[in-house]
Amino acid sequence: MLVVRMLRPIVGGMVRTLACRSCTAILPPVLPVRVLSSSPVQTPTDAHFHSASSSETGPPRVLITGGLGQLGMGLANLLRNRFGKDNVILSDIKKPPSHVFCSGPFVYADVLDRQNLREIVVNNRVTWLLHYSALLSAAGEANVSLARAVNITGLHNVLDIAAEHNLRLFVPSTIGAFGPTSPRNRTPDLSVQRPRTIYGVSKVHAELMGEYYCHRYGLDFRCLRYPGVISADSQPGGGTTDYAVQIFHDAVKRGKFECNLRPSTRLPMMYVDDCLRATLEVMEAPAESFSMRTYNVTAMSFTPDELAQEIAKHVPEFRITYCVDPVRQAIADSWPVSLDDSMARKDWGWKHDFDLPELVTTMLSLHGCDTRIAQAN
Ligand SMILES: NC(=O)C1=CN([C@@H]2O[C@H](COP(=O)(O)OP(=O)(O)OC[C@H]3O[C@@H](n4cnc5c(N)ncnc54)[C@H](O)[C@@H]3O)[C@@H](O)[C@H]2O)C=CC1
Numbered sequence: 001m002l003v004v005r006m007l008r009p010i011v012g013g014m015v016r017t018l019a020c021r022s023c024t025a026i027l028p029p030v031l032p033v034r035v036l037s038s039s040p041v042q043t044p045t046d047a048h049f050h051s052a053s054s055s056e057t058g059p060p061r062v063l064i065t066g067g068l069g070q071l072g073m074g075l076a077n078l079l080r081n082r083f084g085k086d087n088v089i090l091s092d093i094k095k096p097p098s099h100v101f102c103s104g105p106f107v108y109a110d111v112l113d114r115q116n117l118r119e120i121v122v123n124n125r126v127t128w129l130l131h132y133s134a135l136l137s138a139a140g141e142a143n144v145s146l147a148r149a150v151n152i153t154g155l156h157n158v159l160d161i162a163a164e165h166n167l168r169l170f171v172p173s174t175i176g177a178f179g180p181t182s183p184r185n186r187t188p189d190l191s192v193q194r195p196r197t198i199y200g201v202s203k204v205h206a207e208l209m210g211e212y213y214c215h216r217y218g219l220d221f222r223c224l225r226y227p228g229v230i231s232a233d234s235q236p237g238g239g240t241t242d243y244a245v246q247i248f249h250d251a252v253k254r255g256k257f258e259c260n261l262r263p264s265t266r267l268p269m270m271y272v273d274d275c276l277r278a279t280l281e282v283m284e285a286p287a288e289s290f291s292m293r294t295y296n297v298t299a300m301s302f303t304p305d306e307l308a309q310e311i312a313k314h315v316p317e318f319r320i321t322y323c324v325d326p327v328r329q330a331i332a333d334s335w336p337v338s339l340d341d342s343m344a345r346k347d348w349g350w351k352h353d354f355d356l357p358e359l360v361t362t363m364l365s366l367h368g369c370d371t372r373i374a375q376a377n
C-alpha cells in the first residue's frame with residue numbers, strides 16, 4: 001500500500017510553506033506529500049526526514065559547530081545571554097580552554113561524523129543549529145582535500161540532520177562566494193558567482209544546497225554572506241582578511257605591522273558585534289519577512305592603507321610595511337570591494353552600528369590602548 005504523509009504542517013487547510021516569498025513565486029511549489037513506501041521516487045535520505053513539527057515552545061536549544069574558532073565563542077556568549085546558558089551548546093574538534101569549558105555546555109563534535117552529530121542533536125533536543133565549522137580561504141588553499149571534506153561533506157551531514165530533525169539551520173557564507181567575474185562594486189545578492197577558491201566553491205555549494213533543501217523539504221535554512229570579520233578576543237583561522245585583525249594587536253604591542261596584502265586592497269569588513277547581532281536577528285526574523293534565504297550583509301569597506309591611517313590617528317608612532325603574500329593577494333583581488341546589502345536592510349531591518357572610526361577606537365581600547373591619550377599627542 002502506498003503511504004503518504006504531509007511533508008509540512010497544514011495550517012488552516014493550507015500547506016504552510018517555510019520557503020521565502022520570492023522562492024515560492026519563482027519556483028513551482030514543492031510537492032506537499034512525501035512517499036514513504038518503496039516507491040521509486042523515494043530516496044533513502046528522504047525517508048528519514050520527519051514532518052515538520054512547529055510545536056516547540058520556549059527558547060531554542062542551540063548547537064554551534066566549529067565553535068572554537070574566531071566567531072563561535074562570541075556567538076555562544078550572545079545566544080547564552082538571550083536564551084540561557086544551558087540552552088546553547090558549543091562544539092568543536094579542538095580541546096576548549098578552561099574558561100570556555102566552564103562558561104557553558106561544550107561537546108566534541110566532528111561534522112564529518114554524522115552519527116555522532118545526530119546523537120548530539122537528539123540527546124540534547126536541539127532546535128537551532130549554527131554551522132560554523134569550515135576551513136577559511138587561505139587555509140583551504142593550503143589543504144584542498146580537507147577543505148572539501150569539512151566544507152562540503154560536513155555541510156551535507158549538517159543539512160541532512162537539520163532536515164531529519166526539523167531544525168532551523170544557519171550557515172554563514174562569505175564575500176569569498178563571489179569571484180573575479182562577479183560585479184566588484186556594491187555586489188548584489190544575486191549575481192555571477194564563479195569563485196576561484198575551494199572555500200568559495202564550497203560556500204556557493206552551501207548556499208545552493210541550503211536553498212534547495214528549503215524548497216524541496218521545507219528546511220528552515222538561513223544564510224548571511226559575511227564580509228571580513230574583525231574581533232579582539234579570538235584569533236582568526238586562516239583567512240585573507242586576517243590582516244585586519246592582527247594589525248590592532250601589533251599596533252598596540254609593537255607599534256608596527258607587516259601587512260600581507262597590498263596597501264590599496266579594498267575589501268568589505270564588519271566588526272564582530274555587528275556580525276553576531278546580524279546572525280541573531282536573521283535567526284529570529286519571521287520566515288515571512290524573507291524574500292530570499294541568502295543575504296549579503298556589510299558595514300564598511302577599507303584598504304590596509306586607510307586602516308593604518310585611522311590607527312595612526314590614535315597611535316602616532318604606528319608604522320605599516322608590506323610583504324605581499326601572492327596567494328592571499330590573488331584571493332583578495334578576486335573578491336568584491338563592497339557589497340550591496342540593501343535587501344537585508346529592507347526585508348528584516350539589518351543595520352550596522354560600527355563604521356571605520358568606531359571600529360578602530362573599539363579595537364584599540366580592547367587591546368588596552370588608551371585612545372584618548374594618544375589622540376591628545
Ligand atoms: N571570520 C571571518 O571573517 C568570516 C567567517 N565566515 C564564516 O563563519 C564561520 C566561522 O568562521 P571563523 O570562526 O572565523 O572560522 P575559524 O577558522 O576560526 O573556525 C572554524 C572552526 O571549525 C573547526 N573545525 C574544523 N574542522 C572541523 C570538523 N571536522 N568538525 C568540527 N569542527 C571543525 C575548527 O577547529 C575551528 O575551530 C565559517 O563558516 C566561516 O566560513 C564567513 C565570512 C567571514
Ligand SMILES: CC(=O)[C@H](N)C(=O)O
Nearest residue numbers: 136137174239240241
Ligand atoms: C572573508 C572570509 O570569509 C574569511 N575571513 C577569509 O578571509 O577567508
